[in-house]
Amino acid sequence: MKNIAVDTDSAQMEFEILDNQHVALVKMNQNDLKSLSDAQKQELIITELQITGENFHHKGINLVNSTPGSDLKYASHNVEELSNGKLLTIVTEDSNTNVTVTNYYRLYDSSAIVRTWVTVKNTGSKDLGIEYISSYAMTGINQGGDMGNNYVTHNVLYTPHNKWQAEAQWESRTLKDAGLDWWSNGGQNQRNSSQRVSVNNNSSWSCSEYSPNGILTNTHTNMSAVWQIESKGAWHYELTDGNNGDLLNIRLSGPEEFDNNWWKNLAPGESFETTKVAFGQVEGDFEDALQQMTKYRRLIRKPNEDDKKLPVIFNDYMNALMGDPTEENERPLIDAAEKIGCDYFVVDCGWYADGYWWDSVGEWLPSKKRFPNGIEKTIQYIRDKGLTPGLWLEIEVIGINSPIANKLPDDWFFMRHGKRIIDCDRYHLDFRNPEVRAFADKVVKRLVEEYGVGYIKMDYNITTGIGTEIDSDSFGDGLLEHNRAYLKWLDSIFARYPDLVIENCGSGGMRHDYAMLQRHSIQSMTDQTDYLRNGNIASVGPSVVTPEQCAIWSYPLKQGDDEEVIFNMVNAMLVRIHQSGFLNKLDEHRLDLVAEGIKVYKTYREKIPEMLPIWPDGLDRLDDEWFSYGLKGDHELYLAVWHGKGDQPEHEVSLEKYGNIQSIDQIYPEKDGKSKFNVENNTLKVNFSKPKMARLYHITLG
Structure with a gap:
């Protein structure tokens, strides 16, 4: 066996090339799976890829054990040194289906989050139909020191529900409560359950039902995994158990056929690149994970004033x-x-x-x-x-x-079954059409150059809806390509202005x-x-x-x-x-x-x-009576405390996690006769005289 290791100041990954040339992901930051048996390591595949007409070795409808995903063999790898991190590429191949797959892992110096994506190329002489390809696949998530079926009760899944006027409403529950359980016969002969915890988004509101994020915290090992999918439209992720019910899988992707009406025809010589996703594992709770994701989001954002x-x-x-x-x-x-x-x-x-x-x-x-x-x-x-x-x-x-x-003309718009799609009395423009982009250019030019807006x-x-049929292999393919065309157009606008x-x-x-x-x-x-x-x-x-x-x-x-x-x-x-x-x-x-x-x-x-960001009271939800949110800097906190509807005038906010409180000042409003506060044992105690009050504090830490 041969190892591939790459690390930065904040992130580490390690892979093993097994005797049969399969590539296994054996370490992701603190999550170390190198002690697994050779048989278990066969499950640690790095890419799911399902091609039309090929066998699918899954149980039920989960997207695990795909073909040729499970058969891909190591070809080469490369580590590129970058100014703020490293880029690892791993190339695998399957001679039966004539595909070459390249996995990209972008590690940063200042965040534990790794950005990943995949390209697949048809190196054969026949068309290939792509039903599913993962942007990130990992088996053994959050299980470094917690092997076996305990993962269903030790792991708490945070899912951010998203609705109009009710955004980012996180729900937490164990994997068992989410429906994922293990099967065994008196503790012997464990098998995979065929169940999955599946979170999807369809259509072009990328956050129509959920934010494209998730957190999984293992309360036994104090390890948290966190992820996001960087898609303007449809996407999918799922958690499911492995072949023997003792390893937990996560699969992150853009659209796929079963859940998102996406299918891609890959002609000989053609390549397809997946949606980019981000994944990391850290020691700590949901807050520690979200802080690492915050650092990552700042790293990938276009610099701007x-x-x-x-x-x-x-x-x-x-x-x-x-x-x-x-x-x-x-x-x-x-x-x-x-x-x-x-x-x-x-x-x-x-x-x-x-x-x-x-x-x-x-x-x-x-x-x-x-x-x-x-x-x-x-x-x-x-x-x-x-x-x-x-x-x-x-x-x-x-x-x-x-x-x-x-x-x-109709080709300016989204079409299905020969008709323009009408949603809420509007047609939707298709930005793959160069005439549409030219029209949009003129509108923005008028606003900026003639009217003078900044x-x-x-x-x-x-x-x-699910997409468009014009010049597309599937409805979902049309939607994905429109989204990518819109993003390129947006890039051109920022370059121009x-x-x-x-x-x-x-x-x-x-x-x-x-x-x-x-x-x-x-x-x-x-x-x-x-x-x-x-x-x-x-x-x-x-x-x-x-x-x-x-x-x-x-x-x-x-x-x-x-x-x-x-x-x-x-x-x-x-x-x-x-x-x-x-x-x-x-x-x-x-x-x-x-x-x-x-x-x-x-x-x-x-x-x-x-x-x-910090959340001393946890991630609140709509209509909670008391809640808080703050920002942590170098030896200081800015903390907002709210009292919504409710009869409890007193509230305690533990700040022990963030350091020792040296001083605290209410900075807004400056003059106040309706609220009181004091500090005991690094706990802020507030008393608001009535409901529907909020205050902002500045706290100096030792």
């Missing part, structure tokens, strides 16, 4: 104009945004239509009724106030009643994946209109998006009290402030509280990109 400076954005939509902008009603909001210290002012949806606009969008020309002096005058007014102007756009759709809808809120409110900030929005957070967020600097996390529930989402948003990319609304109500304003501001003050609301209609005292929050935020905001 927006994520360094964290400017405050005012957007006229949420609990304010709600899609009804006019030249007249924008001016007092612009004045108020300038007064409280905002940096950007964004005119949201509706600027392009005289009235109801949902099913008529697509031309993206300003309404003369709404802006009788031209939208350029309002944009210039924004600039004259020292703010950067922005406009809302939804570039991937054409309304069914748009003036241009029936002038465009910020685009790029929204996305419909979905494609390097200072342009484009916010990623999909009805809020319905596609906060890192295919998008390695490009976009800012993510609209939610459309939640209830400020209490918005707090719940704000506190967990940084579990799926870096804090400096996670934009959370703060929208003081026209009729409210001081505590409602404070709660709104605290929601956004440890992420990105997305200010909104009718600020021009607030009384002076409540407006001063908004300005105070922004002023305090500006004293530390440039630290946020270097700090790591």
Whole structure:
């Protein structure tokens, strides 16, 4: 046997080339499987690949023991030294099906997370149908010191459910409670169960039901695995037991045939590259795992000034104009945004239509009724106030009643069974078509070069369904290739306008994946209109998006009290402030509280990109009574504590994990007669006089 080992300051991987030339992944960071028997190591394959017409040796419907995935044999490998890590490539081959597979493992110096992907090439003379190919395959996850069937009770799976206005809602349960169990006969002759824990996403909202992430924590070994799938559309991952029921498998991938309607024909000489994914194992709990993932997300993100400076954005939509902008009603909001210290002012949806606009969008020309002096005058007014102007756009759709809808050919749009796909009164553009990309180029050019915007809120409110039939091997193939074409188009826009900030929005957070967020600097996390529930989402948003990319609304109500304003501001003050609301209609005292929050935020905001998220109370969910979220830096914490609905006025937050508390200050609001706090044994004890209160603290650690 021959070993392949690669490591950086933070990540380590080791593979064994077995006697039959199969490649086994025997070590991933702290998870060491080198002591397994030779028979068990045969299960530690690194790629699942199922080709149409080949035998599938699985039990049930899981995607394990594929062909030729299980038969691939070592051909070569290479380790490339990079400026901030290493890239390991392992090439395997199967002579029966004439495929060559290359696995890529990108290790970084400053994160335990490894980025992985796979290419498959048809080296034969006949077409090959690809039904499934993993981006990352590992057997023996989280089992370094916990072999045998205990893994079903010792391992806790964290699954981030994602819904419109209820994003990043993590559910935790043991694998046994999730339905994965082992089978044995009196402890002898264990067998695989045929069950899998399967998490999927279909269509073009990458986060329509789940965020493309997961965590698995072994409470026996104190080891946690964490992963994400970097797909703008469909994806799949599953956990299942191995051949003998004693090893746990994880398989991460983009779309595949069984769950996602994806199938790819590979002609002789052609290659296919999978969706990139990220995986790591660390010592510690869910929080330690998410901190490593936060570091990784920062490493793969396009460098930009927006994520360094964290400017405050005012957007006229949420609990304010709600899609009804006019030249007249924008001016007092612009004045108020300038007064409280905002940096950007964004005119949201509706600027392009005289009235109801949902099913008529697509031309993206300003309404003369709404802006009788031209939208350029309002944009210039924004600039004259020292703010950067922005406009809302939804570039991937054409309304069914748009003036241009029936002038465009069908090959501009998603098609199935010979018909245009209609979703919520809109057609969906296909960015594989060069004419579509040229059209989108002209729209962006008009906004930036003619109107003078420096910020685009790029929204996305419909979905494609399973895909399109035009020029595709399957519906899912059409969707995947469209997504990749859109990303290339987005790259070209950023290359053309390097200072342009484009916010990623999909009805809020319905596609906060890192295919998008390695490009976009800012993510609209939610459309939640209830400020209490918005707090719940704000506190967990940084579990799926870096804090400096996670934009959370703060929208003081026209009729409210001081505590409602404070709660709104605290929601956004440890992420990105997305200010909104009718600020021009607030009384002076409540407006001063908004300005105070922004002023305090500006004293530390440039630290946020270097700090790591913490959740002392765990990952909260909607309507929890008490919850907290913070940022940990060098010998300091910034901590937000919320009290939602409920009758319990006192709460304790243990901070022992983060160091010894030397001092603590309430930094927002500065003046306060309604809350009390003290510290005992590195535990923060707070007393809020009533429900619906929030406070922000700065803590110095020894």
